[in-house]
Amino acid sequence: MSTSTQTSKTLYEKLVETHTVARLDDQNVLLYADLHIMNEYTSPQAFAGLAQTGRKVLQPGQNLAVVDHIIPTHPTTIRVIQDADSALQASNLKRNCEMHGIPFYDANDRYQGVEHVIVPEHGMVRPGMVILCGDSHTTTYGALGALGFGIGTSEVEHVLATQTLVYRLARTMRIHVSGRLPFGTTSKDLILMIIRKISAQGARGYAVEFCGEAIHALSIEARFALCNMAVEAGARGALIAPDQMAFDYLTQRCPDLKGESLAQALNDWRHLRSDAGATFDAEYSFDAADVEPYVTWGTSPDQAIPITGCIPELSSIEDETERQTVDRALRYTRLSPGSALEGVPVQHIFIGSCTNARIEDLRAVAEVVKGRKVAKHVRAMIVPGSGEVRRQAEVEGLADIFLDAGFEWRQPGCSMCLAMNDDVLAPGIRCASTTNRNFEGRQGREAITHLMSPAMAAAAAVTGCITDVRNLGA
Amino acid sequence: MTRLSKIEGVAAPLPIANLDTDQIIPKQFLRRIDKAGLADGILYDMRFDSNGDKRGDFVLNQPAYADSKILVAGQNFGCGSSREHAVWGLLEFGIKAVIAPSFGEIFYSNAMNNNLLLVALEENAVEAILRDVINPQYSQICIDIEAMTVRSHSQSASFSLSERHRRMFLEGLDMIGATLSMEDQIRAFAQAHWQHKPWLKDIAATTRKRLV
Structure with a gap:
């Protein structure tokens, strides 16, 4: 980290400073967490550790837990977890939360959903917070100027017992994006382009701040998707300085803040930005005009191309390690070097995940599929991010559009993003997916994932192959 | 916590870039509420074919590497999901250290919190060690944590570890x-x-x- 003695500070440095309980050594601080979120699969061993040592949860009211990863998403009203191990994970989480007085969102709770969807949805993400969760996509919260990042289970136990984390300081990176995103592109395409250009470890070790005209033109939900996937470039945090759009979003979602208390909060949040003279350890800049719909072709999120482009030729890659990496990925995804992605048939469409299952994502899908049908031989499912998103989509008539088109309209959960529940792809199935990881086996052994935006996934659903949504017409 | 000052043993070459934690331990092994039995899931799709039979061509299934204590891996090892099961599983499998040019950040902290030693070396140093260990005759590696050095058949290199992490290995530390x-x-x-x-x-x- 830039241990700048000058007075100009980055937003990241300010957030760390205002949460430092103590400096432990030159690389580590004891960092206070305003909010700690848990799920059923990365917390059990942490609670077991507390039980073993007889330790208590220091501040239960700053913690919450939700069942999201293992939960089935079949469109039934009452959800029953059939798998015995998964059912035990859910009941164990409930028991642990009851024992320690931790707010809990159970499988059939009206507000249940994917952790990173429900937490901001109900105003629990506020600018200037530090938010931890045993899940790598906790970087999502940077969209509202909160420092969020994923931790492991040992750290979950540490946070439960102390509400703090022994935190290794990150280096700082600024990514400036000028201009405006062109027609037919989204923040998903932007982040896929950035990851492709800086690589899957391009931001490793850094807390990234996104800035520039293109960033502040994005809706808050689009910013969630951007910050969510910063971790796919290895980032230890992603931040966007909160602006009027963020304040409006928050004002709607924080009913506890009104009149004087709201004014006090807004006054605090307005100061959350990097100082003009602040220096970053690394800087990149991009032009939003260069963004096209991006689709991944390989098994790492940086293996992406614009839909108009071609997969790399092996002969064009000089570095031997890189050539082997590309070759290995293409053997897995059953694609040829130098070929295009447009026109590649898909058998499955998955619209969901903490990246792209919010109401704006579903509206974008509805816009494409309205009056069209899911292609023959394609199974298309929509898994909304939360109960709230699901109800909103039904109120707006989006659910009817999906059902008319032939989509499955399912209950909320992480579902096929990581396939921990029963939503698993069979070997060889090729899936157009709005998720965040195209790793080998992620959606099922030998299943092939192509990451893309919700609109692009919708276009693939109706044509049955990877398609440039811009050419689909009205 | 067990105190460690030296790790010695067979090292297996696993030169794959961005080997993510989903591959290190696939989802179906994450359904329990304890840490038992995770070794079964380590690198499952690489070790076993779709019928559940051992893949003879995979390095850890070859007799010479069956008792590996160390992995020599590609860049960004352990990227992706925060699942600490990857670290618990590797340890249960018998792996005590991983040598690679770089590691996923959450994986790094998880490993340090469990005394799985991660040694980051320059890419060409890792490649040189790989050229040694790819030959089963030269697959022995010795890592001295106190001195922070790695020795393979023909190579020796120094690595760094923060003072805090070094103490965690050498003295053990109840962080909570x-x-x-x-x-x-x-x-x-x-x-x-x-x-x-x-x-x-x-x-x-x-x-x-x-x-x-």
């Missing part, structure tokens, strides 16, 4: 206990923090009460 000795300081910090930002106090509890 150490932090809890500062409990009063943490409570005082929170009180002062909430004085300035009252909208953060009990944020999860008050929201849960509102959402009934």
